[in-house]
Amino acid sequence: xxxxxxxxxxxxxxxxxxxxxxxxxxxxxxxxxxxxxxxxxxxxxxxxxxxxxxxxxxxxxxxxxxxxxxxxxxxxxxxxxxxxxxxxxxxxxxxxxxxxxxxxxxxxxxxxxxxxxxxxxxxxxxxxxxxxxxxxxxxxxxxxxxxxxxxxxxxxxxxxxxxxxxxxxxxxxxxxxxxxxxxxxxxxxxxxxxxxxxxxxxxxxxxxxxxxxxxxxxxxxxxxxxxxxxxxxxxxxxxxxxxxxxxxxxxxxxxxxxxxxxxxxxxxxxxxxxxxxxxxxxxxxxxxxxxxxxxxxxxxxxxxxxxxxxxxxxxxxxxxxxxxxxxxxxxxxxxxxxxxxxxxxxxxxxxxxxxxxxxxxxxxxxxxxxxxxxxxxxxxxxxxxxxxxxxxxxxxxxxxxxxxxxxxxxxxxxxxxxxxxxxxxxxxxxxxxxxxxxxxxxxxxxxxxxxxxxxxxxxxxxxxxxxxxxxxxxxxxxxxxxxxxxxxxxxxxxxxxxxxxxxxxxxxxxxxxxxxxxxxxxxxxxxxxxxxxxxxxxxxxxxxxxxxxxxxxxxxxxxxxxxxxxxxxxxxxxxxxxxxxxxx
Amino acid sequence: xxxxxxxxxxxxxxxxxxxxxxxxxxxxxxxxxxxxxxxxxxxxxxxxxxxxxxxxxxxxxxxxxxxxxxxxxxxxxxxxxxxxxxxxxxxxxxxxxxxxxxxxxxxxxxxxxxxxxxxxxxxxxxxxxxxxxxxxxxxxxxxxxxxxxxxxxxxxxxxxxxxxxxxxxxxxxxxxxxxxxxxxxxxxxxxxxxxxxxxxxxxxxxxxxxxxxxxxxxxxxxxxxxxxxxxxxxxxxxxxxxxxxxxxxxxxxxxxxxxxxxxxxxxxxxxxxxxxxxxxxxxxxxxxxxxxxxxxxxxxxxxxxxxxxxxxxxxxxxxxxxxxxxxxxxxxxxxxxxxxxxxxxxxxxxxxxxxxxxxxxxxxxxxxxxxx
Numbered sequence: 002x003x004x005x006x007x008x009x010x011x012x013x014x015x016x017x018x019x020x021x022x023x024x025x026x027x028x029x030x031x032x033x034x035x036x037x038x039x040x041x042x043x044x045x046x047x048x049x050x051x052x053x054x055x056x057x058x059x060x061x062x063x064x065x066x067x068x069x070x071x072x073x074x075x076x077x078x079x080x081x082x083x084x085x086x087x088x089x090x091x092x093x094x095x096x097x098x099x100x101x102x103x104x105x106x107x108x109x110x111x112x113x114x115x116x117x118x119x120x121x122x123x124x125x126x127x128x129x130x131x132x133x134x135x136x137x138x139x140x141x142x143x144x145x146x147x148x149x150x151x152x153x154x155x156x157x158x159x160x161x162x163x164x165x166x167x168x169x170x171x172x173x174x175x176x177x178x179x180x181x182x183x184x185x186x187x188x189x190x191x192x193x194x195x196x197x198x199x200x201x202x203x204x205x206x207x208x209x210x211x212x213x214x215x216x217x218x219x220x221x222x223x224x225x226x227x228x229x230x231x232x233x234x235x236x237x238x239x240x241x242x243x244x245x246x247x248x249x250x251x252x253x254x255x256x257x258x259x260x261x262x263x264x265x266x267x268x269x270x271x272x273x274x275x276x277x278x279x280x281x282x283x284x285x286x287x288x289x290x291x292x293x294x295x296x297x298x299x300x301x302x303x304x305x306x307x308x309x310x311x312x313x314x315x316x317x318x319x320x321x322x323x324x325x326x327x328x329x330x331x332x333x334x335x336x337x338x339x340x341x342x343x344x345x346x347x348x349x350x351x352x353x354x355x356x357x358x359x360x361x362x363x364x365x366x367x368x369x370x371x372x373x374x375x376x377x378x379x380x381x382x383x384x385x386x387x388x389x390x391x392x393x394x395x396x397x398x399x400x401x402x403x404x405x406x407x408x409x410x411x412x413x414x415x416x417x418x419x420x421x422x423x424x425x426x427x428x429x430x431x432x433x434x435x436x437x438x439x440x441x442x443x444x445x446x447x448x449x450x451x452x453x454x455x456x457x458x459x460x461x462x463x464x465x466x467x468x469x470x471x472x473x474x475x476x477x478x479x480x481x482x483x484x485x486x487x488x489x490x491x492x493x494x495x496x497x498x499x500x501x502x503x504x505x506x507x508x509x510x511x512x513x514x515x516x517x518x519x520x521x522x523x524x525x526x527x528x529x530x531x532x533x534x535x536x537x538x539x540x541x542x543x544x545x546x547x548x549x550x551x552x553x554x555x556x557x558x559x560x561x562x563x564x565x566x567x568x569x570x571x572x573x574x575x576x577x578x579x580x581x582x583x584x585x
Numbered sequence: 586x587x588x589x590x591x592x593x594x595x596x597x598x599x600x601x602x603x604x605x606x607x608x609x610x611x612x613x614x615x616x617x618x619x620x621x622x623x624x625x626x627x628x629x630x631x632x633x634x635x636x637x638x639x640x641x642x643x644x645x646x647x648x649x650x651x652x653x654x655x656x657x658x659x660x661x662x663x664x665x666x667x668x669x670x671x672x673x674x675x676x677x678x679x680x681x682x683x684x685x686x687x688x689x690x691x692x693x694x695x696x697x698x699x700x701x702x703x704x705x706x707x708x709x710x711x712x713x714x715x716x717x718x719x720x721x722x723x724x725x726x727x728x729x730x731x732x733x734x735x736x737x738x739x740x741x742x743x744x745x746x747x748x749x750x751x752x753x754x755x756x757x758x759x760x761x762x763x764x765x766x767x768x769x770x771x772x773x774x775x776x777x778x779x780x781x782x783x784x785x786x787x788x789x790x791x792x793x794x795x796x797x798x799x800x801x802x803x804x805x806x807x808x809x810x811x812x813x814x815x816x817x818x819x820x821x822x823x824x825x826x827x828x829x830x831x832x833x834x835x836x837x838x839x840x841x842x843x844x845x846x847x848x849x850x851x852x853x854x855x856x857x858x859x860x861x862x863x864x865x866x867x868x869x870x871x872x873x874x875x876x877x878x879x880x881x882x883x884x885x886x887x888x889x890x891x892x893x894x895x896x897x898x899x900x901x902x903x904x905x906x907x908x909x910x911x912x913x914x915x916x917x918x919x920x921x922x923x924x925x926x927x928x929x930x931x932x933x934x935x936x937x938x939x940x941x942x943x944x945x946x947x948x949x950x951x952x953x954x955x956x957x
Contacts, residue, residue, distance in 0.1 A: 376799050398801045406799040412792035416603050428595030429800040431588040483799075 015069035047217035090164035096155030100144030149180020177363035235294035242285030359529035405479035415459030430477035444472035596810025646694035770913030781860025786873035839924035848916035855909035858944030
């Protein structure tokens with residue numbers, strides 16, 4: 002055992018570059034040096050493409066550096082990566098669970114691979130099962146677990162042996178707030194037991210609770226400090242502004258973002274939170290600075306204003322139709338059953354033209370099922386569903402002409418270039434050659450895809466894939482745009498840019514239906530609906546939803562507070578209701 | 586109507602791009618048929634180039650030596666051993682050193698000189714019936730030549746019936762001449778069926794199928810957009826093999842290209858229809874691959890490609906009305922070697938058209954059904 006005084010990690014001038022298939026070389030990590038003591042929780046934070054995953058894989062001894070020294074637990078990674086791997090545990094973004102095996106069989110498999118003895122297993126399993134709450138699901142197939150449970154099982158498999166250092170690559174991507182909270186509780190408990198944990202995240206809120214944070218951007222280290230120190234960078238530069246009567250929150254946000262003195266603006270709890278340039282007062286009253294504010298300042302200072310920056314200009318298109326306020330989507334008592342399982346249980350809602358309508362809910366709540374029924378990809382078991390006055394499933398194919406659809410997973414043709422994909426979808430929607438040319442030019446300019454025109458879309462950086470998917474869905478100027486988890490896994494800047502685009506579209510008369518599990522994003526919606534277990538728990542404007550949160554002294558309730566209160570309230574209700582009936 | 590055409594063309598263009606842009610998939614589409622065609626052309630021949638044999642000559646006469654000299658001079662028979670004892674016969678066969686053992690009795694010449702028929706005992710290795718049969722056939726013709734020369738020199742009664750062989754369409758009965766034209770159908774069916782079966786399954790697996798379904802595409806349009814590029818690729822493969830047959834192996838083409846390509850189009854429509862049918866049932870690429878293989882294997886084996894179709898049990902012959910390859914083999918061989926025209930081939934064209942129509946509409950129906 003190495004003495005506790007040696008650092009857990011020590012990196013000295015580490016460089017790593019990759020070659021893209023198109024031939025250009027990308028510097029993923031550029032001259033990174035830092036050291037991290039043992040014990041505690043450290044986070045690597047940065048926008049997409051900052052080099053977070055490369056850094057973690059380097060520490061796990063899975064890739065070699067191009068130069069510099071990586072020292073993990075006192076072992077040089079270039080000399081003996083095997084020795085490092087036997088003392089650490091690493092959970093990649095996509096953990097290799099076997100979906101056709103049960104929870105228990107997956108655990109056994111990983112225990113076998115690490116040669117864990119039977120006695121050891123008994124002890125570890127009991128601990129892991131109670132920690133992750135997976136005990137009642139031991140016989141369930143991993144493929145049938147919800148996203149959050151899969152992630153917990155992945156973590157349990159990683160922990161079947163007791164490592165000295167745990168590396169987690171974006172462990173909470175695609176996990177709803179409730180499950181995320183549970184995952185964080187597990188991680189904190191591990192820290193208490195003396196483990197050193199390093200995780201990567203693109204969510205600044207998560208970094209706030211860590212002991213130290215390494216901020217990366219474009220492969221460069223911007224800062225390694227405590228979250229408080231990073232927050233202080235925004236000292237005196239954060240404000241909250243309340244929209245005047247009659248002004249929508251997202252319109253105020255858009256106006257503030259257009260101001261060159263403003264670095265960042267986000268809607269939150271009915272107000273817009275903004276970060277300004279040094280010494281500028283734009284609007285609102287001062288607010289206490291947070292980690293995210295400092296993070297934004299740090300990235301802005303590093304020149305992240307161009308691509309990673311929050312500002313993207315979206316010009317408004319001429320409105321599609323002027324009849325705002327007319328009902329576009331009408332859903333009544335919608336039910337979808339899969340065998341005995343009821344995925345959606347009597348959902349009813351109405352969406353008006355030009356509205357941004359959010360479908361919120363934890364993983365497995367029925368969001369995607371509802372969404373697929375709306376797009377006509379799945380028939381309803383019962384109830385009525387009308388899009389622009391017609392049932393999409395029964396209507397002629399031409400009815401789909403008015404819809405745009407962006408799937409959760411990138412689902413354009415990966416081998417085809419950006420230009421070829423756009424052309425295909427334009428033609429698929431019946432645009433003629435001239436219109437196609439014009440719309441492609443529009444899309445390339447709007448979404449800054451010009452430099453990637455000839456790149457096969459599979460090789461696009463993550464954020465640009467999402468832009469391309471949106472561009473493809475907008476080629477035919479649809480009246481209704483469906484977006485399934487569009488911001489899952491995107492960094493805060495990409496998310497801001499995305500919502501700005503959506504806001505512009507909605508102002509142009511496009512009706513937008515969006516699912517998300519980032520509760521804060523509900524603030525951008527005109528109205529939202531909260532689903533859990535297939536049932537609609539609440540719906541209304543963001544202010545109406547927020548009002549459902551318990552009152553906490555000293556701070557305004559956020560959308561996330563409201564969501565957790567609503568979902569937990571409903572779950573304990575149904576537990577109470579089912580308990581006596583089970584006894585009888 | 587025009588919008589529908591634009592959509593189908595867009596899908597066709599996309600399919601071609603997806604398949605032909607990637608050098609690896611280009612390679613997979615055109616190289617294996619080319620290689621297989623060359624390999625089959627050289628290796629998979631039913632003709633025997635050498636027949637190893639052993640001889641137990643108990644006569645040691647001028648006549649026996651003359652017969653053996655004739656065998657050795659044939660260029661096909663290769664003497665591996667001169668046996669001295671009858672017990673060695675079994676050993677030669679069992680060890681596989683000789684395919685045939687020829688036993689010449691001690692009164693071989695005496696019988697011939699006195700004008701009597703004399704037996705020539707031949708033992709063949711029947712463990713491979715095809716090879717043994719062919720070797721015995723060769724031996725028969727060598728002996729027939731020996732007989733007629735003997736009669737010319739020594740006199741005697743010629744046999745009452747003499748068989749005069751004249752094989753039409755393939756005068757030398759070169760098995761390569763039947764093998765290569767058969768490959769046009771066999772290889773393209775395997776290729777296009779797999780390609781089509783995978784194309785929809787891949788889209789389903791990668792989520793692009795949903796993206797396609799929310800566009801105004803109708804199931805029949807998707808079907809057409811998927812079928813046409815694959816038929817074209819199949820025609821490309823068939824042309825490759827046709828070129829190898831003519832340019833490399835120099836097998837003379839007796840028929841009309843119009844008839845051949847018309848037949849191939851119908852055949853590929855049927856093969857692509859089967860592929861799409863499989864695709865509409867399969868949930869994943871793995872399933873599609875397995876189903877396609879499950880169909881293709883018996884279709885090839887029971888098509889008459891290697892074994893005569895007419896010797897299959899009646900039940901199987903009836904079951905194989907759905908096998909497009911069976912008709913394709915008939916078309917390719919007959920057009921290629923015999924020069925058959927449209928009127929001769931209606932019995933093949935009509936069933937192929939029916940299979941294509943049934944599978945394509947079945948697949949379109951299944952697509953729609955799985956959507957609802």
